[in-house]
Amino acid sequence: MTEMENIAIADQVDDSSHPNSFLTKYVWSQDHKVIAIQYSITAIAVGLIALVLSGIMRLQLGFPNEFSFIDPSSYLQFVTMHGMIMVIYLLTALLLGGFGNYLIPLMIGARDMVFPYLNMLSYWTYLLSVLVLVSSFFVSGGPTGAGWTLYPPQAILSGTPGADAGILLMLISLAIFIVAFTMGGLNYVSTILQARAKGMTLMRMPLTIWGIFVATILGLLAFPALLVSAIMMIFDKVVGTSFFMPAILSLGETLDHSGGSPILFQHLFWFFGHPEVYIVALPAFGMVSDVIAVHARKNIFGYRMMVWAIVAIGGLSFVVWAHHMYVSGMNPYFGFFFATTTLIIAIPTALKVYNWLLTLWRGNIHLTVPMLFAIGFIFTFTHGGLTGLMLGNVVIDLPLSDTFFVVAHFHMVMGVSPVMVLFAAIYHWFPLLTGRFLNNSLGKFHFWGTFLGTYAIYLPMHYLGFLGVPRRYFAMGETDFIPESAQTLNAGITVSAIIVGLVQLVFIANLIWSTFKGKKSGRNPWQATSLEWQTAQFPPGHGNWGEHVPQVHRWAYDYSVPEVKDDFIPQNISPEEVEYLISDENNSREDK
């Protein structure tokens, strides 16, 4: 009933459908690989804006009153835009729109996404959302300064920067982004479920695909909460409804609102916001697993447990959201419930960390640049995760809430860690895109600068948090309980942040230089087993597989198999094709 009716690009290649003009090939392209690159370039570009914003924030914190172009309003606007851009428009878009698009069809052995046209629409809608967001810098009043959580009532009341046009553009941009994500996400899930190559069972998929798969499902179920709350807040702002707005006395005047519930927004926001953490983290978990296995020449330890851990983390992430709201006022039993579920998440997460370490244990570790970033990730993620355990407890969270400790925690766990994986992934898969390596020396410089630099930034922040330094404050002023040395530390953090920012410029330069002049990599330079490296053309062309879609005979982790000639067996090698050491003399290796 099925196969004949599902003829489309993901199953069969139709020669007449290859694009040939520049426009159809690189701009209005329906090829998942081109769409992925479009997504990635847009995400990195907007991410650089957010990086500059964070630098400006740090300048103010490190050297207050030195820079006249930062006033309290613009500081809050930079904080807000930095957070929102980094979480949604960079990390979500780059991990799922960029790597998801690029790797899903290649790794599961499909010719493209199941609905390439929808996929193309997804990118252009995403670009629109980015443009709407960036346009808020140029409207009167500037972008919103409500903090990335956009809590009402303050987000839409005068007094908050950007409360006129900025907040509306932000909400509209988010709604457009959700439409874009839904179009892409439906494609990713359907493609993974329905368009795998023969022999590619779900339990043979590389963990990268599992991470992207579960993260996309989380996105499809969590973004609705953000969409609905954005719609309701737009109504509160434009039409004058009171969904989130209680009766408010502002500057001696009673506002027109009454009877709404600000806490409702917090629940809706975090029902989206917490799964969002794992929308970012799960693809990173998957990709880092594959990078570690390839560069340690060892099968991933506990593949099945790794899969179930991803699924369990995904499921649990929907029942922990209120741990972001311990200080909002909640029934203590709720706090107890959410603290418990939060701590339970530590189990599958710790399992993953142990499995990464056990994969490294007695592996043949190649300290390539991707591997350095992957190992760096294990450090930053463990540190961020352990502070998460602390903050998950109500009694510890209450005094630390809204301090730099929280900032340090979430930057370690979902800022630095996914970014480390993104770097690992970019260094790892760059040869697949371009046929060239990224420059190794610059890469190592980039790694050490980033890794040590982020520790120089965030370790002191934990300490500042313990001192009670609050987050989101423009300047501390006279404060009795914070010693003056805190300011010295803040200045040091700022210097580190500027250095880390500059190191990223080296990375961008490396990307551009290596795209054209990098060392030629040849086919499958890392000797990886997964399908994306086994394409007919290298780098893969439109339709990915040439004449025949590959047939899969094994899982993605056959590294260092005993008695076998090479130290890896690609997924599309049948048992008969495997060359063994003993019967080796008569076989030639030309087909390799």
Place this chain on the structure above:
Amino acid sequence: MPNNQQQEQSQASKSSSWQSVKNDWGTDKQAFDMPWGKLMMWIFLLSDTFIFSIFLISYMNVRMSVTVPWPNPSEVFALTIAGHHIPLVLIAIMTFILITSSGTMAMAVNYAYQGNKKKAVYLMLTTALLGASFIGMQAFEWTKLIVEEGIRPWENPMGANQFGAAFFMITGFHGLHVSAGVIYLAMIAKRISQGKYDNKGYQIVEITGLYWHFVDLVWVFIFAFFYLW
């Protein structure tokens, strides 16, 4: 029927449901034995379910958090016909029409799989027509609430302001879904009559039907929570 063999197979595998789950997920190529578009529609509807659930939960939340009394639905949603005050009469007709349209949609799917293109197209157009009349009556209902009762999203002379806000937002969002469904049905019906699915098969009718039934199902919940609570 070409599907007989397959149905027998699926009957056999239903003997142990966990076994069939395992078979589905353990397979290569396709986890679900259905066309890509149909699976994608299911996943989309799952996501859309979350949207409507969150709308309704938010509505329940504000309804509980307001301090002003909520208006009585049998007064707000009443029509005076020939001097008689009849509560919920319009909404009863609207609900009846929408559920009837689900029936015609199901018949369209049935005829499509039998290969009776003409009947399928007519039934789809009937469904679209019923949907359009639902939208028309909704417009009438809105007009009555706005013009005669003076209810606005931001104010409500009959009780809590949030009544107007939640009502217009949620029924409006549902109305947009119905409108989109009418356009979708009309488009697909046109493409079928042009013969664009003659070679591909008529699963598209079922996919359209999935969406339509979903919109009807959502209405049942909106009806229960707004008009009966």
